[in-house]
Amino acid sequence: MTADEDLRLAVYRGFAATGACPSVGELSDRLCTDMADVRAGLRRLAAARHLVLDGDRVVMAHPFSSVPLGFSVMGERTLWWGGCAWDAFAIPHLVETEPSVLVATRCPGCDAALAWVVDRQEPPDGPQVAHFLVPVTHMWDDVLQTCGHQRLFCDEDCVDDWLVRNSHERGYVMDLATLWRLARGWYAGRLQRGYRRREPADAAAYFRAAGLAGSFWGL
Known part of the structure; x- marks a missing residue:
């Protein structure tokens, strides 16, 4: 099971470096864990208000967004x-x-x-x-x-x-x-x-x- 802080950093640093959030599969590979663990970790981070999700997709990791909002x-x-x-x-x-x-x-x-x-x-x-x-x-x-x-x-x-x-x-x-x-x-x-x-x-x-x-x- 991956640590939530490792997952949070992977999401935020991915956004910062590329302008896009890594996919669940990319996060799984990067953190050497399975995709079910990544999905569960994303849900915990969303509950703690670190992320905004649409299903398994990270829509926002403030100040970054994966969708155009103007x-x-x-x-x-x-x-x-x-x-x-x-x-x-x-x-x-x-x-x-x-x-x-x-x-x-x-x-x-x-x-x-x-x-x-x-x-x-x-x-x-x-x-x-x-x-x-x-x-x-x-x-x-x-x-x-x-x-x-x-x-x-x-x-x-x-x-x-x-x-x-x-x-x-x-x-x-x-x-x-x-x-x-x-x-x-x-x-x-x-x-x-x-x-x-x-x-x-x-x-x-x-x-x-x-x-x-x-x-x-x-x-």
């Missing part, structure tokens, strides 16, 4: 799908071999093409804003729904137009600099052995340091 993240050698605005901006902070990436998407409000070079030094310039429809306290109720509605818009007018057309209540809006600070260290250590998810109090402290108001995390 963001491409292009490095010098690798193309990733970013699961959301937060994750797309996080990838260059996590993958140390890529000092910068090109994050590209479309504005949901007006369908304009949007792109930024995102690096580890400073936030990209621009008037655009990120809108998070689902509050932090409910993000894991339906992860794909949550990630599909963490989007980047040309400006707040585009946010408002989109909300009206789709009959949504306004969520949390932040500028690019705040999004960059949010993404900068959120996944720190995820590619190393022994990574631990933040407890709620630690997460709240992190959000405060990024300049996010209490309404972002449910206060």
Whole structure:
């Protein structure tokens, strides 16, 4: 039986290196275990909120996604799908071999093409804003729904137009600099052995340091 931490690292490091998740068969070969053990381990990792599964398929291993959810993240050698605005901006902070990436998407409000070079030094310039429809306290109720509605818009007018057309209540809006600070260290250590998810109090402290108001995390 393979250790869950070995399996977690194989999934995350596979995503980081290639932009895609290794298959169950590839993970089985890499870890010298049978596919039933891999499937069981993936289910345990999903229950611990390290992964999002669709059957045996890893759909998300934040900040990486195996399905397009609105963001491409292009490095010098690798193309990733970013699961959301937060994750797309996080990838260059996590993958140390890529000092910068090109994050590209479309504005949901007006369908304009949007792109930024995102690096580890400073936030990209621009008037655009990120809108998070689902509050932090409910993000894991339906992860794909949550990630599909963490989007980047040309400006707040585009946010408002989109909300009206789709009959949504306004969520949390932040500028690019705040999004960059949010993404900068959120996944720190995820590619190393022994990574631990933040407890709620630690997460709240992190959000405060990024300049996010209490309404972002449910206060």
